[in-house]
Amino acid sequence: EVQLLESGGGLVQPGGSLRLSCIGSGFTFSSHNINWVRQAPGKGLEWVSGIVGSGDTTYYRDSVKGRFTISRDNSKNTVYLQMDSLRVEDTAVYYCAKWNGYGDMWGQGTMVTVSS
Amino acid sequence: EIVLTQSPGTLSLSPGERATLSCRASQSVSNNYLAWYQQKPGQAPRLLMYGASSRATGIPDRFSGSGSGTDFTLTINRLEPEDFAVYHCQQYGDSPRTFGQGTKVEIK
Numbered sequence: 001e002v003q004l005l006e007s008g009g010g011l012v013q014p015g016g017s018l019r020l021s022c023i024g025s026g027f028t029f030s031s032h033n034i035n036w037v038r039q040a041p042g043k044g045l046e047w048v049s050g051i052v053g054s055g056d057t058t059y060y061r062d063s064v065k066g067r068f069t070i071s072r073d074n075s076k077n078t079v080y081l082q083m084d085s086l087r088v089e090d091t092a093v094y095y096c097a098k099w100n101g102y103g104d105m106w107g108q109g110t111m112v113t114v115s116s
Numbered sequence: 117e118i119v120l121t122q123s124p125g126t127l128s129l130s131p132g133e134r135a136t137l138s139c140r141a142s143q144s145v146s147n148n149y150l151a152w153y154q155q156k157p158g159q160a161p162r163l164l165m166y167g168a169s170s171r172a173t174g175i176p177d178r179f180s181g182s183g184s185g186t187d188f189t190l191t192i193n194r195l196e197p198e199d200f201a202v203y204h205c206q207q208y209g210d211s212p213r214t215f216g217q218g219t220k221v222e223i224k
Binding site: 035037043044045046047059061062095100101102103104105106107108109 | 149151153159160161162163166172204206208211212213214215216217218
């Protein structure tokens with residue numbers, strides 16, 4: 001069974017940092033792109049960042065460029081999202097998804113709250 | 117970036133009725149690269165359709181997608197109780213990938 005499991009969310013003050021993890025199972029992890037999508041409370045979905053299977057190429061939305069870093073360790077079937085200089089507007093549930101231009105499998109999400 | 121506008125915001129229907137959801141793009145979506153997702157409260161999105169009209173694995177055939185260019189539609193025939201949820205469209209023909217704001221299908 002294909003599964004993705006996020007972890008690492010929590011409460012952090014503005015300007016702080018968090019590292020999210022996404023562990024995949026049930027598929028050849030290194031062959032697939034993984035993306036992060038977030039959803040602020042009561043709002044719609046917003047694409048955040050993506051990384052190709054080899055880890056060679058990464059993508060970011062403009063509002064997180066220079067603050068977020070995506071990476072992966074295929075030996076651990078894990079993708080990371082390092083989030084620095086967090087802002088109140090980054091508060092959201094963060095989902096990782098197996099990505100083919102669209103998300104064909106999603107994790108259950110991890111909540112990130114940025115508040116003083 | 118491509119802005120996707122979904123309508124209506126909320127659709128109130130009874131089980132057994134047909135739901136017609138619209139997703140309109142601010143510019144043409146390349147190759148009709150348009151996906152639809154279903155999301156229930158407290159759950160992750162679930163892929164329903166991709167390529168505007170191709171059903172994802174395991175999706176019942178009462179769900180169908182159509183459209184091209186800037187106008188896309190998700191139709192749910194004979195609504196089942198488990199179909200009441202929020203539906204999102206997403207384009208993947210251009211970067212950045214963008215989503216609509218969602219349509220809630222609620223029980224009337």
